[in-house]
Amino acid sequence: MKIGLFGGSFDPVHLGHLLVARAAREEAGLDRLFLIPAAQSPFKPGAHPAPAAERLRWLRLALAGDTTAEIDDQEIRRGGPSYTIDTVRNYAGKYPAAELFYLIGADQTGQLHLWREAMELARLVQFLVIPRPGEALAELAAPFRGRLLRGIPLGVSSSEIRARLKAGLTVAHLTPPAVAEALENKRLYL
Numbered sequence: 001m002k003i004g005l006f007g008g009s010f011d012p013v014h015l016g017h018l019l020v021a022r023a024a025r026e027e028a029g030l031d032r033l034f035l036i037p038a039a040q041s042p043f044k045p046g047a048h049p050a051p052a053a054e055r056l057r058w059l060r061l062a063l064a065g066d067t068t069a070e071i072d073d074q075e076i077r078r079g080g081p082s083y084t085i086d087t088v089r090n091y092a093g094k095y096p097a098a099e100l101f102y103l104i105g106a107d108q109t110g111q112l113h114l115w116r117e118a119m120e121l122a123r124l125v126q127f128l129v130i131p132r133p134g135e136a137l138a139e140l141a142a143p144f145r146g147r148l149l150r151g152i153p154l155g156v157s158s159s160e161i162r163a164r165l166k167a168g169l170t171v172a173h174l175t176p177p178a179v180a181e182a183l184e185n186k187r188l189y190l
Helices: 015-028 052-063 074-078 084-094 106-114 118-124 158-166 177-186
Strands: 002-008 032-037 099-105 125-130 146-148
Touching: 002 015, 002 084, 015 032, 015 099, 015 125, 032 052, 032 074, 052 074, 052 177, 074 084, 084 099, 084 118, 099 106, 106 118, 106 125, 118 125, 158 177
Parallel strands: 002 032, 002 099, 099 125, 125 146
Antiparallel strands: none
16 A cells, blocks of 8 residues: 655645645555644744644545545644654554655755654655746755656645735635635635
């Protein structure tokens, strides 16, 4: 079995996330894909994401009717900094015979050696690298293994969506319609 793990703040979830998830499922032949919202990024200690309950609600709205992806809230339940190794170990324990794949932005490939217990992480997962429009592609350095996703990279980011909402602009073209409506009604980013 091939299992994909897609961690991130999802603050908020957008069409780029969903396109990446689809590309990973198709290109890597994943049997299951889990979207795993972080409680707190260890690389952004001063960041204050939207409340976890809202981010989970937006993910549920974005994935409504989608039977090819699942939401796993273990990092939110665990609280504190969300270390990928803790989550990967959990999956390795639950699915010992599975091949684990972790989705990572191309901008993070050069930082993998800084991740907590990087050598153990390199042993447990293969990385599916998400290209970003206009950015140079970085190779995975040994001992990290994986491949670049070819899928359609969409030049949209959660920070751009937050800025548009703060400016009173629509995000209907950047998120699933139900998520856009929830974001505009909640008015968290004003």
